[in-house]
Amino acid sequence: MSETLHPTPSPTAARIRTPLARARGLGSAKSGTEHFWLQRMTAVANAVLVIVVLLQMVRLAGADYVTAKAALQSPFMSLPLLLLVLSGMVHMRLGMQTIIEDYVHAEVSKLVLLMLNTFFVIAVGLACVYAVAKLSFGA
Amino acid sequence: MANAEIQRSKPRPLSPHLQVYSPLINMVMSIVHRITGGALYFGTLLLAWWLIAAATGPAYFDFVTGIMGSPLGLLVLFGYSWALLHHMMGGIRHLIWDTGRGFDLATVDMLSWGSLILSAGLTVLLWIVGLIMKGGA
Numbered sequence: 530m531s532e533t534l535h536p537t538p539s540p541t542a543a544r545i546r547t548p549l550a551r552a553r554g555l556g557s558a559k560s561g562t563e564h565f566w567l568q569r570m571t572a573v574a575n576a577v578l579v580i581v582v583l584l585q586m587v588r589l590a591g592a593d594y595v596t597a598k599a600a601l602q603s604p605f606m607s608l609p610l611l612l613l614v615l616s617g618m619v620h621m622r623l624g625m626q627t628i629i630e631d632y633v634h635a636e637v638s639k640l641v642l643l644m645l646n647t648f649f650v651i652a653v654g655l656a657c658v659y660a661v662a663k664l665s666f667g668a
Numbered sequence: 669m670a671n672a673e674i675q676r677s678k679p680r681p682l683s684p685h686l687q688v689y690s691p692l693i694n695m696v697m698s699i700v701h702r703i704t705g706g707a708l709y710f711g712t713l714l715l716a717w718w719l720i721a722a723a724t725g726p727a728y729f730d731f732v733t734g735i736m737g738s739p740l741g742l743l744v745l746f747g748y749s750w751a752l753l754h755h756m757m758g759g760i761r762h763l764i765w766d767t768g769r770g771f772d773l774a775t776v777d778m779l780s781w782g783s784l785i786l787s788a789g790l791t792v793l794l795w796i797v798g799l800i801m802k803g804g805a
Contacts, residue, residue: 569766572759579756583749587794591737591802594726601722621709628706653712660719667723 564623571620578613582606601664611661618654622646697780701758704751711748749794754787 585606589597600606625646633639689695714736721732735741761779764770770779 569763572763576756576759579752583752583794587798588801590798591733594722594729597722597729597733601719617712621705621712624705625709628702653716656716657712657719660716660723663723664719 568623571616574616581609614657622650693780704755707751750791753790757783757787
């Protein structure tokens with residue numbers, strides 16, 4: 530029963546495959562645990578960076594232009610913020626990819642949305658990076 | 669052939685879905701984790717907008733902070749900050765589960781309630797500090 534559902538190349542080939550070869554084969558998904566691992570790694574990074582950024586951001590509540598600009602020009606603010614944007618981009622793209630794959634089953638719609646997901650993340654992320662870089666280096 | 673057509677046109681039985689379950693805290697927090705994740709995704713537009721405004725100049729910055737400081741703007745920012753903190757608490761809960769721990773029902777319920785209570789508490793605390801800062805500035 531399981532032989533017919535999951536045919537292996539041959540008993541001999543199956544027997545001589547090393548654990549490494551099996552791991553590299555990665556099964557029918559053809560990709561390994563990158564999605565899972567990246568989501569967790571960026572989750573940990575986000576948690577730390579959000580705390581660092583929020584603690585500084587809350588001090589800018591109702592701040593005027595000069596104060597906000599000065600705060601954003603400080604590397605203690607801009608560097609954690611840029612790191613958060615980078616880590617957040619990866620995290621949110623993976624998260625939205627999962628949501629799309631869970632709910633959108635029509636092939637064309639799914640591919641279009643997955644593409645838009647990547648476009649959106651890169652556009653928003655680069656907008657943030659551009660703004661912080663202009664504040665830090667520009668006039 | 670005709671029989672097959674008739675059989676195929678009959679509505680197929682569907683397995684019970686969300687509406688038949690009474691909401692459990694763990695299930696609600698799982699749904700909320702996804703919703704807050706989606707909200708944060710589009711909420712990054714607010715962060716980008718605010719940063720672009722700061723990089724553009726004083727006039728546009730005042731215009732944007734004026735909108736964000738309006739009652740509706742503050743409500744959106746309040747919701748955004750809660751979504752951020754709740755997604756973070758939910759994420760920490762998931763990281764605990766990733767280690768294989770905390771799967772007994774008592775702990776599952778405790779972690780789910782904990783993420784809700786902590787996120788609500790931290791959001792209120794954040795805004796109290798923010799309002800004090802604003803008053804002091």
